[in-house]
Amino acid sequence: MSTLSNNQAMTMAGLNLIQQALTIYDSDLRLVLSNERFRQMFALPDWVVAPGADFAATIRYLTERGEYGAVDDVDAFVKERVDLARAFEAHYLERQMGNGRWISVEGSPLPNGGWVAVYTDITGSKRQEELLRTRSETLSDQLLTRAEELASTNRELEATVTALEEAKRQLTAMEARTRLTTEMMPAHIAHVSAEKVYTFSNRRVSSVMPGSMADPVGHHACEVLGPQPYSVISPHLERGFAGKPSVFEFNHEPSSRRIRVALTPDGSTGGVYILSMDITEETQTRATLQQTRRRELAAQMVSGLAHDFSNLLTIVLGSQSRLLGFDLPPKADALVGATITAARRGGDLLNRIADMTGLRDLHPLPTRLSSFLTEFQTLAETTLPEGVSLEITQTNKPYGLTLMLDAGSLRDSLLNLILNARDACNGTGKIALTVTLVQNTWIDFIVSDTGPGFSEHALAKVFDPFFTTKGDNGSGLGLAMVYDMAKLSGGRVQARNGPVGAEVSLRLPLRLAPAPVAPGLALLVEDNPLIRTDVREMLIAQGHTVIEATSTEEALLLAQDLPDIALVLSDISLEGEATGIDLLERLGENRPPSFLMTSLPETDPLFQRAVLLAPVVRKPFTAETLNSYLGSDIPS
Known part of the structure; x- marks a missing residue:
């Protein structure tokens, strides 16, 4: 017997041992539960005490049996009792049964509808009251009546208090569930009063907008958010206070993240509900x-x-x-x-x-940034005349990182910038390439020179195709190709004049490469037998032991039976309806290092979901490419 069944049996046994009869009816006046004392007190047949028994049918049976004395109109009497029960109001009454015994009936409504009633045999108490009334000549009838009214009122009050306590318990449980739900959501949920003071907030504000106050309740929005975010959000808050909802996006400068905010007016208090999400990756x-x-x-x-x-x-x-x-x-x-x-x-x-x-796609691979920059400096310096020097520096220590980069496209873009800086120096000057991390969200490559800088006209058109300041010697496509590469990567490129000369900043999303996977037990999930054979040989050549599956269901069964799996490599499209994305999601956050394979285009919705979950290896690929993803042979 399960624990739940055992508890139910023990509860029912306890109810059968008490001296009072007890019934619970639901909101449709159907019997939910009764104890054995209820059957015995009223000498009832089985159908009356069976769960689901109709209250009206039970009253009709007792009326026709004479339990309520002589009743002229049975239908009207039954309807009256049913209407009284449907009112779901706390009540207490005493009546004499057909066998001469007295019972008290105490009913209390339930918070979710229905009611519970307790029936007590008070024959002994009634006899004592009659004896007391007979012997106590000094007790006035008025005092006795007031005492009885007070006792009845106390019973009704007790029933009401019990119902309120139950309602309070359910409200507390509901509030706890609501609080848990808001804390689990990957968004900042809050309420701001008309004075711009936080009256409610989950604990996500500092994770969505780093640098914000962790516990904002009771504080002004400017104090919580900081000057720049508040200056953007404040006008929208004013419109919200005026009853106008809004949805907008803005750049959170302290963290360099992109934030989407939805404001919903609170008509009852004049405040505003806030929903904020980090949509940087989106x-x-x-x-x-x-x-x-x-x-x-x-x-x-x-x-x-x-x-x-x-x-x-x-x-x-x-x-x-x-x-x-x-x-x-x-x-x-x-x-x-x-x-x-x-x-x-x-x-x-x-x-x-x-x-x-052309339809050129970027193919990011794990790339050691230090090796990339060392080789790039050697390549770039061969294009510079003797009077122009190149210095590469770093801030925030990015050199030691291994990033997911399309090294070829990045190399071409930086070389374009270096060549433009070289031409600006006109034979003599300095070029600097500064690499820096921005809030662990972006990586910036900033190329500056000591030339004359950009003119106002050039700054307005610098990334336009075919625009050039070199006359017939320039095509005007170099910076346009840099712009194209930045946008394809999800980043941006900006041109400005620095303290001395021109300065161009290429910003790319900071995507760390996965940690190298040590040789171990690899789970390969691929439904094409020829591809599965080729990939298996690649994994074996890297020192892995390989087990194979063709569907998500088969792979999950293997993962349950083999806890020592060190690597999961799965195609996105598999046998059955479930995909490789479903497989990784069902394996959970504690899954081993996992990679997905696909030949889908980058615009496919499945590909977009996959890159947010795990590194994606584009098919077809070679052993060298797979080695670079797994960390066995990371190129520069």
Whole structure:
């Protein structure tokens, strides 16, 4: 017998031992529970005391049996009793049964509907009262009546107090559940009075907006949030106090996070309910998708033009080449050569446009930042003249980190910035590359030079395609490609004038690479047998012992039976309805190091869910790529 069943049996046995009869009816006046004393006191048949018995049918049975004496209209009497019961009001009454015995009936409503009634045999008490009334000639009838009224009132008051205590208990439990729910949500939930003072808040404000007051209740919003966030939120609060709801986003400068805030007016108090969420990762993903869509649209527009223009250039080059074979005047050879050079330059420009607008995806891999910067300095210095130096420095100690980066795209972008700085220095000057962490959310690569800086016109158009200050020597695509790479990564790039010359800041999301996975028992989940074989051989070559599954359900069973699993590598799309994402979620936060594989595009909703859960290895991949994800061979 289960603990619950045992407790129920013990409770019922205890109720059967008490001297009072007890019944509990629900809000539909159906019997929920009665004890054995109830059956004995009224000599009732089984159907009356069975759970679910109708209250009206029970009253009709007792009336027809003569329990209430002579009743002329049985239907009206039953209806009266049922209406009284449906009022669900605390009551106490005494009546004499058909067998001459007296009982008291004390009823109390239940908080969720229905009522509980207790029946007590008071025959002995009644006899004593009659004896006392007969012997006590000095006790006035008025005093006795008042005493009885007081006793009745006390009983009603006791029933009401009991009901209030039960209601208080349920309200306390409900408040505790509500508080737990608000604490579990990954958002800041609060209420602010019309004076902008916090009257309620869960404990998430400092995690959503770092630097905020941890316990804001009783404090003014400016004191809780700080100057910059308060200056943004305050106008929206004023509109909320005026009864206008709003949803807005803003950059939380103290933490460099993106925050979404929803304000809902509280019509009863004049205050405002606040819901705040950290949407930094969502914003990074959104920026990536927007840039991808822009590039796709640009590619569609450019491809047709580039095709026709390429054909025209081909004709021009062919015609000019044939002209060189003719006997031309002396000056004509120079003109033909210049035309050929211009046409070839136009072809190179078309290729660069195709590179910028083509469907090129970023493929971040675990990259040691220190090795990357060391090799980049060697590469960049070969492009600089003797009079221009390059210095790479760090703040907040990022060098020791291993990050998820597309090293090739980052290298090309930084090299573009270095070359622009070199040209600005005009043969003599200094270039600095400063790498710094920002609030453990971003990593900044800041390239500055000692040149003349940007003009106002250049600052307004610096990232526009084809804009250049180098005349015929520049294509105007270098910084546009840097902008494209930053947006695809979910970051941003900004240009400004520094203390001396120009300064360009490339900000990327800080995504730490997973810790290296030591050789151990690996769970490989893949429904394609050929791919499963290839990946198994890659894992074995790294020293892992491999067990295999083809579905989420099969993998979960293996994980339950084998607690020593050191690595989970799963495809996103598997046999059955459950995905590899479902597998990692069901394994929970204490799962071993886990990675997902897929050939889905980055715009697919499943891919977007996956990258928030675990590192994603794009198919097809080589053993070297898998080694870099698992930490066995991290490239620079």
